[in-house]
Each structure stands twice: as C-alpha cells, then as structure tokens.
Amino acid sequence: MDILIKDVTIGNIVTDVLIEGNKIKTIGFVDNNVVHERHIIDGSSMALLPAFYNLHCHAAMCLLRGFCEDLPLMPWLRNIWDKEAELKGEDIYDGTRLAILEMIKSGTVFFADMYWFHEDILRAVENMGIRANIGVTFMDSLGEKKIQNNFSFLNEYSQYDNDLVSFSPAPHAIYTCSGELYRRCCQNALDNNLYLQTHLSETITEVEDCKKLHSGLTPVEYLHSLGVLNNKTIAAHCVHITENDAEILAGRGVIAVHNPCSNMKLSSGVMNFPLMKEKGVKIALGTDGCSSNNNLDMTEEMKLASLLSKVRWNSENSITAKEVFEMATSKGAEFCGVNAGKIREGMLADCILVNLNNERMTPSWDIISNIVYGADSSCIDTVICNGKILMENHYVEGEEEIIAKAKAFVK
Numbered sequence: 060m061d062i063l064i065k066d067v068t069i070g071n072i073v074t075d076v077l078i079e080g081n082k083i084k085t086i087g088f089v090d091n092n093v094v095h096e097r098h099i100i101d102g103s104s105m106a107l108l109p110a111f112y113n114l115h116c117h118a119a120m121c122l123l124r125g126f127c128e129d130l131p132l133m134p135w136l137r138n139i140w141d142k143e144a145e146l147k148g149e150d151i152y153d154g155t156r157l158a159i160l161e162m163i164k165s166g167t168v169f170f171a172d173m174y175w176f177h178e179d180i181l182r183a184v185e186n187m188g189i190r191a192n193i194g195v196t197f198m199d200s201l202g203e204k205k206i207q208n209n210f211s212f213l214n215e216y217s218q219y220d221n222d223l224v225s226f227s228p229a230p231h232a233i234y235t236c237s238g239e240l241y242r243r244c245c246q247n248a249l250d251n252n253l254y255l256q257t258h259l260s261e262t263i264t265e266v267e268d269c270k271k272l273h274s275g276l277t278p279v280e281y282l283h284s285l286g287v288l289n290n291k292t293i294a295a296h297c298v299h300i301t302e303n304d305a306e307i308l309a310g311r312g313v314i315a316v317h318n319p320c321s322n323m324k325l326s327s328g329v330m331n332f333p334l335m336k337e338k339g340v341k342i343a344l345g346t347d348g349c350s351s352n353n354n355l356d357m358t359e360e361m362k363l364a365s366l367l368s369k370v371r372w373n374s375e376n377s378i379t380a381k382e383v384f385e386m387a388t389s390k391g392a393e394f395c396g397v398n399a400g401k402i403r404e405g406m407l408a409d410c411i412l413v414n415l416n417n418e419r420m421t422p423s424w425d426i427i428s429n430i431v432y433g434a435d436s437s438c439i440d441t442v443i444c445n446g447k448i449l450m451e452n453h454y455v456e457g458e459e460e461i462i463a464k465a466k467a468f469v470k
C-alpha cells in the first residue's frame with residue numbers, strides 16, 4: 060500500500076511525502092483526494108531522515124551478548140569460537156531475528172553480515188523484510204568439503220530473486236585464511252559479480268605477524284599483492300593503516316568500515332580518520348558483532364565514532380556530526396549500490412521518522428546534531444524499508460515472540 064506522510068519536517072521545511080511502491084514519489088503538498096487506499100501517517104511532530112546502513116556485523120552473535128567480557132581480541136576470539144561451535148541453524152535463525160529486531164528498532168534497514176549457517180540467516184532476513192548482504196564465511200579450518208559447499212552456495216545464490224538480499228564470500232581475516240583461499244574467494248566474487256567481505260588491519264598483532272610472515276608487507280599490502288582488493292571489497296576495521304596502505308585502499312576503491320565501539324572494547328586502536336580522509340578512502344560505519352559492542356545501534360555508533368576521533372585528533376581533523384551521519388546513511392547505501400540514503404524524489408524509500416517530541420530531540424536547533432549526539436533508539440518512531448513499514452509507533456510486529464525465543468537460549 061502507498062504511504063502518505065503529512066506535515067513532516069525535512070531539514071528546515073514542513074511538507075508531505077508520498078511513497079509509491081518502493082520509491083519516494085513526491086515531496087511537497089499532496090492532495091489526499093484519491094480513490095485508492097493509502098496508509099496515512101501524521102508526521103506533524105516528526106522529522107523524516109534516511110535510514111541507517113550497518114556495513115559490518117555478525118548479527119546472530121546477539122545470542123552471545125554479555126557471554127565473554129573484558130579480554131583482548133585473540134583470547135576473546137578463542138572463547139567466542141568455542142561457544143559458537145555449539146550453535147545450530149535454528150539458533151542462528153532466532154539470533155539473527157533478534158539482531159534484526161534490534162536494528163529495525165534503532166533505524167537500520169541494511170546490514171552486511173558475516174556469520175555461519177547462511178541459509179538460516181537468509182530465512183531470518185526474508186522473514187523480517189530488511190535489506191542484507193549475507194557474507195558466507197570462509198576459514199581454512201573449515202576443511203575443503205565445507206569450503207567447496209560454500210562456493211557452490213554462492214554460485215547458486217548469486218542471482219537470487221530478492222532485490223533486498225545479496226551474498227558475498229567473506230574470508231574471515233588474514234590470520235585464518237591462506238592467500239590461496241583469499242584468491243579463490245576473490246575469483247568467486249568476480250565470477251558472480253558479488254562483494255567480498257573481510258576483516259583487515261584490526262590489531263597491531265595482526266600487522267606485526269603479517270610483516271613477519273610476508274616479507275615485511277602490511278595486511279593491506281599483502282592483500283593487494285594477492286590481487287583481492289577492489290571497489291567491491293568491504294574491509295572491516297582498517298585501524299592500523301600506513302600512508303601507503305591508505306593510498307592502496309583509495310586507489311583500489313576499497314570500502315573501509317569503521318567500527319569504533321568494537322575497536323575500543325577490544326583495545327584494538329583508533330582508525331586514522333584524517334589520513335584516510337586525506338587520501339580519499341571510502342569510509343562507512345558498522346557496529347561489528349554484539350559480543351564486541353554490545354548492541355547494533357547506529358545512533359550510538361555515530362556518536363562514538365565522532366567522539367573517539369575528537370579524543371585522538373584535534374577538532375579540525377575529527378569526524379563531524381554531518382560526516383558521520385553520511386557515513387551511516389548515504390555513503391553506506393552508495394557504496395553497496397543501493398539507490399537510497401537520501402530523502403529525494405525517485406530514490407528508494409528507506410527512511411525513518413524521528414519523534415521531535417522526544418526529550419532527546421528537543422529543542423531542535425539542528426536535527427542532525429541531535430540524532431548523532433543526543434538521540435538513542437527511543438527517538439525513532441517509524442522505520443520504512445523499500446517502501447514497506449517495518450516499525451510504527453516504535454513497535455515491530457511479533458517482537459514479543461522473537462525476544463521470548465532469544466531469552467530461552469540462556470538455560
């Protein structure tokens with residue numbers, strides 16, 4: 060059904076917005092004298108903003124929220140991997156639905172995921188009606204049979220008939236995947252016209268080990284030498300980056316995903332934003348998994364990204380509210396090839412209605428500043444993805460069942 064939002068605030072103006080099918084059809088006065096039925100929303104106390112794009116997470120890890128805390132990356136990963144080995148497909152389905160519920164409630168309509176049991180993730184994504192790039196995770200330790208199965212799945216699903224869903228090979232990281240496995244993943248991505256997701260240059264240990272193993276090459280130089288970096292590579296973290304690394308990332312058009320909360324929690328370091336910006340690297344925003352965050356809230360991630368940069372760099376070089384908002388919306392959408400991320404006629408209707416009567420959005424000197432520095436998910440009233448309402452009045456249909464299932468996971 061078409062959606063008509065009456066008297067809504069967009070920037071400094073109050074107007075109507077008509078969503079027809081999956082697109083924003085009209086911004087301006089809309090006469091509601093029509094024969095066919097429309098869903099009408101009173102937007103008089105709301106602002107319409109683009110929805111969020113979370114470019115790196117491990118959605119079903121929500122099930123391990125609070126399970127293992129206060130350790131650095133490697134010992135933390137070992138604990139998590141032991142626990143993850145117990146998870147079954149149905150757990151992943153329940154965990155992914157919990158994650159998507161949390162994302163919808165905090166205004167996110169797209170996530171790039173990297174986890175196990177991709178068929179169950181697909182089921183959860185389609186059940187909830189959100190956009191996703193589902194990363195099929197590769198590690199050498201999977202063994203050749205599972206690796207082959209993963210490639211077969213990608214070959215089969217690369218033309219999957221759902222506009223909201225796409226897939227990608229996701230070699231986990233350089234310390235879990237051989238150069239040969241990276242090359243095979245890259246070839247699969249090229250053959251099937253897919254993105255490729257990986258973790259890259261997350262910790263100093265990763266950089267030092269890489270230099271020792273690969274004749275002094277940094278992780279970015281190493282992947283570049285393998286020929287796997289291109290404009291469809293989504294590289295999470297990119298914390299420890301040299302000038303040459305930044306030039307390579309920019310030159311190859313790699314999408315670097317900033318995950319400030321995870322980087323702080325696992326003591327990984329701070330992304331060199333001024334250097335990346337100066338060299339023209341494409342930078343988006345992600346939450347990482349719930350074990351290293353412990354939520355998937357992009358409003359919180361935007362604030363942390365900006366504040367962390369202000370702690371590390373002087374104010375001229377740090378991330379502004381406008382910059383981080385764009386990283387979380389229009390940049391994320393653009394980098395993933397989705398014609399959304401802005402409130403414009405003709406663009407896909409991926410948007411949120413923010414409650415301007417919420418105390419955190421009041422007074423409204425600057426809506427972007429309020430949403431980045433002041434808001435939390437309670438300010439988000441309505442979420443629309445591809446022209447469909449996923450949440451209204453801060454309620455998602457069926458949320459009680461999703462929470463009950465996830466609660467039962469802790470016995």
Ligand SMILES: [Zn+2]
Binds near residue numbers: 115347348
């Ligand atoms: Zn990650």
